[in-house]
Structure formats: structure tokens, C-alpha cells
Amino acid sequence: MNQQIHLGTDSVSLYMKREDLLHPIISGNKMRKLKYNLEQARLENKRTLVTFGGAYSNHISAVAAAGKEFGFRTIGVIRGDELAAMVSLNPTLEFASKSGMHLEFINRGAYAAKDLSQLQILKNIGLDDCYVLPEGGSNRLAVRGCEEVLVPADNRFDYICCAVGTGATMAGIINSSAQHQRVLGFPALKGEGFEKGIYLYTDKTNWQLISDYNFGGYAKISPVLVDFMNDFKQNTGIVLDPVYTSKMVFGVMDMIKKGYFARGSRILMIHTGGLQGIEGMNEKLKNKHLPLIDY
Numbered sequence: 001m002n003q004q005i006h007l008g009t010d011s012v013s014l015y016m017k018r019e020d021l022l023h024p025i026i027s028g029n030k031m032r033k034l035k036y037n038l039e040q041a042r043l044e045n046k047r048t049l050v051t052f053g054g055a056y057s058n059h060i061s062a063v064a065a066a067g068k069e070f071g072f073r074t075i076g077v078i079r080g081d082e083l084a085a086m087v088s089l090n091p092t093l094e095f096a097s098k099s100g101m102h103l104e105f106i107n108r109g110a111y112a113a114k115d116l117s118q119l120q121i122l123k124n125i126g127l128d129d130c131y132v133l134p135e136g137g138s139n140r141l142a143v144r145g146c147e148e149v150l151v152p153a154d155n156r157f158d159y160i161c162c163a164v165g166t167g168a169t170m171a172g173i174i175n176s177s178a179q180h181q182r183v184l185g186f187p188a189l190k191g192e193g194f195e196k197g198i199y200l201y202t203d204k205t206n207w208q209l210i211s212d213y214n215f216g217g218y219a220k221i222s223p224v225l226v227d228f229m230n231d232f233k234q235n236t237g238i239v240l241d242p243v244y245t246s247k248m249v250f251g252v253m254d255m256i257k258k259g260y261f262a263r264g265s266r267i268l269m270i271h272t273g274g275l276q277g278i279e280g281m282n283e284k285l286k287n288k289h290l291p292l293i294d295y
């Protein structure tokens with residue numbers, strides 16, 4: 001569903017694709033990324049999904065919920081062994097655990113190595129029964145799922161805008177975009193080299209990254225962004241997530257203001273979901289005595 005965003009100016013027309021409404025829990029692009037992977041896991045007769053993530057990961061939350069809904073055992077390998085004692089204080093991990101996910105906390109060094117052979121739980125289950133999903137859920141089958149975000153009717157847009165983590169979601173969107181469309185990706189992380197994650201899965205060239213709106217990096221707290229999210233919700237009824245989509249929407253609004261888009265441009269923003277992360281972010285905001293995200 002594409003929802004029009006009214007701007008109070010008719011210089012461009014702006015819409016939001018509500019991928020956040022795809023599923024009540026397995027949100028937005030994480031659902032798209034899992035679809036063909038779950039099919040593959042079933043095809044291979046695997047009964048256990050194993051994956052990796054940080055303490056606030058939308059992907060961990062999505063895999064836990066998908067396992068519960070579609071009948072897989074799930075194992076989440078979590079970065080940071082200090083978190084083991086804090087599950088009840090972390091809404092994402094608590095949700096995953098309550099959904100039946102076995103959480104295995106490992107130190108950051110071991111996490112970087114992604115060496116599953118060390119995990120005690122796998123000595124019991126056996127690696128043969130496991131379908132391993134990479135961190136963030138990004139692989140070729142995930143990209144295939146994200147190729148279904150755009151539908152033929154979306155051809156009328158001139159610009160498609162989405163948030164970028166690994167870039168797999170953007171690659172899927174690029175693959176199904178029309179040649180006359182330009183896909184703009186907004187990295188939510190600080191740094192460079194995000195193009196690599198996209199080149200990996202697409203040969204097309206009608207895209208570019210806009211790196212001016214990462215707000216200091218992944219999951220960094222920014223009162224300016226929180227203010228923006230709360231205003232946006234007030235004006236449109238749409239809740240944005242604090243890690244990805246909010247930065248992209250902030251960027252698009254800023255670029256509209258600065259005249260980046262030609263008069264009459266039709267712009268489609270993709271809401272990739274991730275609302276489960278708000279609770280965890282609000283905990284952090286509360287601890288710093290900052291205004292909370294309204295949702």
C-alpha cells in the first residue's frame with residue numbers, strides 16, 4: 001500500500017510504501033528477506049534456523065517470530081557475552097527468548113569469527129539440522145524476496161528511496177526498478193563501502209547512495225531525529241523506526257527543501273519496518289533523560 005504524504009507544497013509528490021504493515025511482528029524487509037530462505041530451509045529438511053545479531057537487531061526479532069510461526073527451532077548467536085545477564089532488560093532479546101529462540105551469547109572476537117563449531121547447543125542438535133542465515137539476513141535469496149517490494153504500478157515513480165544497512169534490500173529494489181527510475185539509498189551506518197553490498201547482487205546502474213544522513217552511525221541516539229519522528233507521526237500517522245527509515249525520510253524531506261528533486265518529481269519512499277526497535281531505543285533515551293519516541 002502506498003500512502004500519500006502531504007507536504008503543504010506541490011513541488012513534488014511524495015508517497016510511502018507501507019512495508020511496515022506486511023506482518024504484525026516480522027516487519028518489513030526482514031519478512032521479504034526471510035521468505036525464500038524459509039522455503040529453502042524446508043526444501044533441505046532443516047528444522048533449525050541459526051543466525052547472528054546485536055542486542056537490538058530487527059533480524060533476530062524477525063527470525064525468532066518466523067520460527068515460532070512457521071515451525072522452526074531458532075538459535076540466535078548474540079554479539080557480546082555481557083548481555084547474557086540482561087535479557088529481561090532488553091525488549092528485543094526478551095521478545096526473541098519468549099518466542100522460543102535459544103540465545104547464545106558470545107564475546108565480540110568469537111562473534112566476528114562466526115564459528116559455529118564452538119557452540120555447545122549445536123553439539124546437541126547437530127549442524128546438519130541447521131539452516132544458517134547470515135547476519136542481517138542478507139544473501140541471494142533475501143535479495144530475491146526484496147525484488148517483490150516494488151510492483152508494476154510503482155513504475156509511475158521517478159525516484160525510489162530506501163534505507164541501507166547491508167544493501168541487500170536496496171539491491172532487490174534496484175533489480176525490479178524500471179530503467180527510467182532512480183533508486184536512492186540512505187546508509188544508516190557511518191563509513192564507506194556500502195556500494196559493495198549492492199554491486200554484489202545487481203548489475204544495474206540506475207542508483208546511488210546518499211551518505212549525508214547517518215546521524216552519527218548505527219543506532220546512535222539523536223534528539224533531532226526523535227523530534228523529527230514525533231512530528232512525522234503527528235502529521236501523517238506513520239510511526240518510523242529510529243535506526244533506518246527515519247533517517248531516510250529525514251534525508252528525503254531535507255533534499256526536497258533544498259531543491260534536489262526537479263519540480264513535478266514523483267517520489268516513493270519505502271518504509272522497511274523495524275518498529276520493534278523503538279522500545280529498546282526508548283529505554284536508552286529514558287536513561288539519558290531525553291524525550292521519548294511516540295508510538
Ligand SMILES: *Cc1c(COP(=O)(O)O)cnc(C)c1O
Pocket residue numbers: 028029030058059136138163164165166167168169170241244245272273274275
Ligand atoms: C535491516 C533493516 C534495513 C536494512 O536492510 P539491508 O537489506 O541490510 O540493507 C532497513 N530498514 C529496516 C527497518 C531494517 O530492519
